[in-house]
Each structure stands twice: as structure tokens, then as C-alpha cells.
Amino acid sequence: MNLYFVFEGKTEAIVYKKWLSVLLPELTEVDSFDAVIQNNYYYESDMGVPSCYRVTANAIQEINLFPKYDYLVLFTDADRFTVSEKKAEADGQIKSELKDKPFKTQPENCKLEVIVQKVCMETWFLGNRKFFVRNPQHNEILKQYIKYFDVSQGNPEDLASEFVQNEENTKDIFGYKTKALFHEGYLREIFK
Structure with a gap:
């Protein structure tokens, strides 16, 4: 089995590569899309939206040229x-x-899957209650975040659920323009 991954962000490449080493240890990474033989994977990452859609369309072109x-x-x-x-x-x-x-579609032997992380990969990490700092002593920002929404008590996917960006992209929540960026920022404060 050969897999071609397109990761919107940079965190996904780190995490999924580790998960693959446990879940499918027979898979090995290759450095270019045309280097796959058997039980290999190739990936592109860290381009954001909407660029990840362009990269996926380009991957379909590459897969058609190299249908393995x-x-x-x-x-x-x-x-x-x-x-x-x-x-x-x-x-x-x-x-x-x-x-x-x-090429308008991928070859018949290749299936396209879209994995959507709700809200983002960092949201999943916020759900790790063992990692959560319950009483931060020297981090005022984290104290504010916990007061706003305690991810150890509530579902992290609900963090900032009321936040909707306006058409002008001028609204923010704790200085972040998107929920995903806020979730990442919250996680970074826990890491500190």
C-alpha cells in the first residue's frame, strides 16, 4: 500500500508520521512522489488553506503520472x-x-480521503487532561484562558464556539483571528 498525504499545517506531519510508525510500521517515507515502490508514503505539508487544495490537485496530477x-x-x-x-x-x-x-480525477486504483480535524489538530491535544495545568502559578494568560473556558472540564471542540469571524476579517478572540489559531495559542500557553 502506498499513500500520498497532504497536510494543511506543520503539526500534522509531525503527529501523523509518529502515529503511522505505530499503526502501520511497515510503511516507510520516501523523499519524492515518484520514489514509491511498496508500503511507502510521501507527503507535502504546511501550506494552509486554500493552498492545500491546489497542492492536492497537483498531487492528483503526479499520481496520474505515477499511478502507484x-x-x-x-x-x-x-x-x-x-x-x-x-x-x-x-x-x-x-x-x-x-x-x-x-487530469481531472485520480486514477481508479487511488482513493481520495479528506480527514477533517475538528477544530484543528491542537484541539485534540487540548483534550489531554493529564497534560493540562490546573493551577498555573506564573502564567496570567493561561489563567485568563482557563477562566474563559476550562478545557479540562469542557469539550475542547467547544472552545470559542460562539466566535464567528466577520466579512472584513477584523474580529478576534484573545488576539487571534480564527478559532484554530486561538486553540493553538491556548495549547502553547499550557506548554509554557
């Missing part, structure tokens, strides 16, 4: 969207990116 992949997997953050809304957005954006490309 079983799966093309896009990992993206839901942020303010529901999982189904984000999957629909990804599908529409990838199709739009493919309009001017030679």
Missing part, C-alpha cells in the same frame, strides 16, 4: 465549519483547481 498510490489523503482543519461543510468545501475547491489541469 492507493490513497491520496488530505488533512485539513474544520476551524469555524462543521466537518461536513469542510469536506464539501474541500471537494469543491479541489474540483475547481482541477479545471485547468490535464
